[in-house]
Amino acid sequence: METKKTFPIKGMHCASCVRVIEKSLSEVAGVSSATVNLATEQASVTYDPKIVTDQVLSSAVEGVGYKAELEQKLKTDMEQKEEKKKELSKLRNKVVFSLVLGGVVVAGGFLGMPAWMQLVLAAPVQFWAGLEFYKATIPALKHRTANMDTLVAIGTSVAFGYSAFVTVFPDVIRKVGVEPAPYFDVSTIIIGLILLGRYFEAKAKAGTSEAIKRLIGLQAKTARVVKDGQEIDIPISEVSAGMVIRVRPGEKIPVDGEILEGESSIDESMVTGESIPVDKAKGDSVVGATLNKTGTFTFQATKVGRDTLLSQIIKLVEEAQSSKAPIQRLADLISSYFVPVVIMLAIATFVLWYVVGPQPAFLFAMLNMVAVLIIACPCAMGLATPTAIMVGTGIGAEKGILIKDAESLETAHKVNTVVFDKTGTLTNGKPVVTDVLVQSAKFKVQSVLQAAASLEKGSEHSLAEAIVNKAEEEKIDLKKVEKFKAIPGHGVEGLIEGKKVVLGNRRLMQREKIQINEKEIEKLENEGKTVMMLGVNGKLAGLIAVADTLKTSSKEAVNKLQKMGIEVAMITGDNKRTAQAIAAQVGIKRVLAEVLPDEKEKEVKKLQTEGKRVGFVGDGINDAPALAVSDVGIAMGSGTDVAIEAGDITLINKDLSSVASAINLSKKTMRTIKLNLFWAFGYNIILIPVAMGILYPVFQVLMSPILASAAMALSSISVVSNSLLLKKYKI
Amino acid sequence: MSLDKILVGLFGLLGIVFTYWFFLMKKEKPVNVASEIDITVSGGYSPEVISIPLAKTTKINFTRTDPTDCLSEVVLSDFRIKKELPLNKKVTIEITPEKAGEFKFTCGMNMYHGKIIVR
Numbered sequence: 001m002e003t004k005k006t007f008p009i010k011g012m013h014c015a016s017c018v019r020v021i022e023k024s025l026s027e028v029a030g031v032s033s034a035t036v037n038l039a040t041e042q043a044s045v046t047y048d049p050k051i052v053t054d055q056v057l058s059s060a061v062e063g064v065g066y067k068a069e070l071e072q073k074l075k076t077d078m079e080q081k082e083e084k085k086k087e088l089s090k091l092r093n094k095v096v097f098s099l100v101l102g103g104v105v106v107a108g109g110f111l112g113m114p115a116w117m118q119l120v121l122a123a124p125v126q127f128w129a130g131l132e133f134y135k136a137t138i139p140a141l142k143h144r145t146a147n148m149d150t151l152v153a154i155g156t157s158v159a160f161g162y163s164a165f166v167t168v169f170p171d172v173i174r175k176v177g178v179e180p181a182p183y184f185d186v187s188t189i190i191i192g193l194i195l196l197g198r199y200f201e202a203k204a205k206a207g208t209s210e211a212i213k214r215l216i217g218l219q220a221k222t223a224r225v226v227k228d229g230q231e232i233d234i235p236i237s238e239v240s241a242g243m244v245i246r247v248r249p250g251e252k253i254p255v256d257g258e259i260l261e262g263e264s265s266i267d268e269s270m271v272t273g274e275s276i277p278v279d280k281a282k283g284d285s286v287v288g289a290t291l292n293k294t295g296t297f298t299f300q301a302t303k304v305g306r307d308t309l310l311s312q313i314i315k316l317v318e319e320a321q322s323s324k325a326p327i328q329r330l331a332d333l334i335s336s337y338f339v340p341v342v343i344m345l346a347i348a349t350f351v352l353w354y355v356v357g358p359q360p361a362f363l364f365a366m367l368n369m370v371a372v373l374i375i376a377c378p379c380a381m382g383l384a385t386p387t388a389i390m391v392g393t394g395i396g397a398e399k400g401i402l403i404k405d406a407e408s409l410e411t412a413h414k415v416n417t418v419v420f421d422k423t424g425t426l427t428n429g430k431p432v433v434t435d436v437l438v439q440s441a442k443f444k445v446q447s448v449l450q451a452a453a454s455l456e457k458g459s460e461h462s463l464a465e466a467i468v469n470k471a472e473e474e475k476i477d478l479k480k481v482e483k484f485k486a487i488p489g490h491g492v493e494g495l496i497e498g499k500k501v502v503l504g505n506r507r508l509m510q511r512e513k514i515q516i517n518e519k520e521i522e523k524l525e526n527e528g529k530t531v532m533m534l535g536v537n538g539k540l541a542g543l544i545a546v547a548d549t550l551k552t553s554s555k556e557a558v559n560k561l562q563k564m565g566i567e568v569a570m571i572t573g574d575n576k577r578t579a580q581a582i583a584a585q586v587g588i589k590r591v592l593a594e595v596l597p598d599e600k601e602k603e604v605k606k607l608q609t610e611g612k613r614v615g616f617v618g619d620g621i622n623d624a625p626a627l628a629v630s631d632v633g634i635a636m637g638s639g640t641d642v643a644i645e646a647g648d649i650t651l652i653n654k655d656l657s658s659v660a661s662a663i664n665l666s667k668k669t670m671r672t673i674k675l676n677l678f679w680a681f682g683y684n685i686i687l688i689p690v691a692m693g694i695l696y697p698v699f700q701v702l703m704s705p706i707l708a709s710a711a712m713a714l715s716s717i718s719v720v721s722n723s724l725l726l727k728k729y730k731i
Numbered sequence: 732m733s734l735d736k737i738l739v740g741l742f743g744l745l746g747i748v749f750t751y752w753f754f755l756m757k758k759e760k761p762v763n764v765a766s767e768i769d770i771t772v773s774g775g776y777s778p779e780v781i782s783i784p785l786a787k788t789t790k791i792n793f794t795r796t797d798p799t800d801c802l803s804e805v806v807l808s809d810f811r812i813k814k815e816l817p818l819n820k821k822v823t824i825e826i827t828p829e830k831a832g833e834f835k836f837t838c839g840m841n842m843y844h845g846k847i848i849v850r
Contacts, residue, residue, distance in 0.1 A: 347750065
């Protein structure tokens with residue numbers, strides 16, 4: 001089968017480059033077409049992936065003097081890290097500088113330091129340390145927008161400007177009846193404290209994205225490729241699908257693939273969160289970035305670059321962290337009006353204090369206005385939700401719980417009913433034949449199995465596999481089937497040696513008007529087995545009982561959810577009795593049995609009309625409609641072919657108890673978000689009026705601008721720290 | 732009431748009206764984008780409002796020239812994209828909108844806003 005790949009080309013200048021590259025690519029054996037676009041600087045190649053590798057394509061492009069970027073690197077953010085580090089140390093220097101000079105100015109104020117000396121000390125704080133406030137304000141004003149920095153810039157400029165004025169022209173101030181005292185302490189300490197707040201905030205914020213950095217860091221750097229009997233180490237970016245790679249004990253598996261030779265025990269906990277090492281042998285799939293523990297093996301790379309499970313996980317987590325939780329909408333709406341409203345309130349504060357305030361009216365008016373500008377903190381509101389979502393999704397990813405977006409994380413905490421799909425979710429999904437009972441004297445166990453297996457050979461049903469496997473085990477030869485037909489929800493039928501043979505459930509027998517022995521069937525069903533009935537020419541020939549085995553974690557998972565007060569239900573196509581027998585083993589009381597595959601979705605909707613918030617747990621492939629319609633679809637992952645996009649939450653650790661963990665994580669995250677928002681809103685709602693002087697008429701209490709800056713610095717730090725506290729919770 | 736108080740009151744009122752008009756009543760004309768657009772990030776986004784075609788891939792190149800920490804991230808939450816914008820480096824984001832409407836993009840702390848109109 002052919003595939004098409006589009007990749008960027010570097011170094012093209014003109015239309016002739018296009019033709020040169022197109023020609024070179026088309027000449028590669030296995031390439032059926034190649035087009036190059038100059039405007040987008042991209043090549044699109046259709047080729048046979050069995051013959052053509054990425055390396056061949058890239059050397060064809062390089063051979064004519066250009067560069068093909070077939071695999072983009074995950075993120076070599078060393079540069080970015082360095083830049084961040086530099087910024088942070090510059091910020092720290094500014095904090096120390098402004099707080100030391102500010103301290104000197106404060107002390108100088110008490111000790112009678114001359115005003116001009118204070119001006120000399122305060123000026124570099126205002127215009128060097130505080131330069132970033134101006135740098136952010138001026139371009140913002142050009143855009144007619146305002147932000148946090150605008151407020152700080154206006155506030156400190158007012159304090160500094162007034163102080164400089166009284167220092168240079170003290171007589172002018174005296175003439176209007178005000179004692180010419182400067183407020184350089186206010187301007188310097190405010191800048192120092194706000195920068196200090198910013199420094200701690202930046203440090204704390206780095207902690208919120210730790211999980212994603214850790215995931216990126218998991219990536220192996222090199223791979224030991226086996227080629228022509230030789231082994232060479234090559235950078236991971238040059239590994240392409242199809243290459244054979246050797247992994248020795250203690251080494252990381254570089255990319256996803258399938259074991260060709262050898263066996264080993266592999267620790268996959270870092271990627272899937274599955275705690276116990278898994279034994280793998282020839283034919284088993286291996287996951288890139290996991291750790292090979294004991295054996296040596298070679299494997300063929302199947303997925304490289306951004307197709308590997310790890311890359312997909314990273315992409316999903318990054319996307320989830322960029323999405324917005326519905327709870328954030330109000331905060332967003334408020335923060336878009338916030339700064340202009342604060343500026344208007346500050347002006348109103350000045351006017352009120354000047355017009356109706358006590359003497360010296362001008363000083364009260366100015367200081368209170370500065371306090372209002374400084375105390376307002378839109379950052380806390382902006383940080384409240386995203387930081388918690390980042391930490392929450394990060395914790396999930398570390399435990400093998402992948403959350404698709406912030407909305408899913410938010411909705412999960414409201415789930416009060418969890419519906420488990422039975423087959424493949426609560427059970428291993430690999431049923432085995434437990435009993436074969438002959439129902440007619442004309443048949444033997446062997447012939448019943450033979451007819452059933454022959455018929456089921458063409459079926460894709462999971463029960464069919466069990467019967468065919470059993471027949472293979474018993475070394476029974478299968479017969480040719482004609483006119484095979486699968487009847488959804490009933491079973492299968494066909495002609496074997498001219499006889500009409502049907503195999504399926506009661507419904508099929510009713511349809512075919514075949515008499516059945518209820519007693520015997522019931523006995524098997526009470527044991528939790530699924531009974532398949534074999535009818536030959538309108539008569540019951542035999543019964544085949546098939547049972548699926550429960551997963552070891554099923555009971556504990558159900559138990560955990562029930563303890564959390566969540567109703568647990570099981571949904572299955574099995575008949576009621578079989579279903580109830582299985583459900584009883586894990587402690588589930590509500591059973592939705594005899595549900596056809598395409599009816600699962602309807603059952604979920606039915607529960608929703610009862611007012612339930614439904615979480616549906618199933619596999620990502622067959623249960624996609626039910627996963628989609630449920631409030632929170634939880635998909636169970638398996639191996640490397642995880643249908644990551646299928647559910648709102650994907651459990652790549654395959655551990656059913658993670659359903660409870662995911663709901664718990666959602667609860668904890670939401671609690672953190674609510675606390676953050678409460679704090680961020682409450683802070684502004686309470687302290688802005690205090691800064692305006694609302695307490696003054698009764699208690700004679702005013703907010704000093706310095707105190708305001710300390711409070712403001714603390715408010716965003718506290719929000720980020722509260723989000724980081726999530727890491728301490730056990731989920 | 733003395734003259735200075737009347738004047739302060741009057742200028743204050745004017746200041747409030749001006750602040751409202753200046754920050755909250757601005758209207759940006761959208762810039763029509765065919766397939767690619769450069770957006771400069773400095774004190775906001777220029778252009779701030781862009782109009783892009785439905786169901787086609789549009790490249791948006793952000794270049795941040797403003798050191799303000801808040802602008803160091805751009806978030807297109809409707810498209811689930813969050814990107815770091817290193818100073819003076821072009822960062823390209825590709826989006827292929829599947830439905831028409833207005834979508835906001837903001838800085839990491841939601842202080843600066845831009846708008847994408849899908850037509």
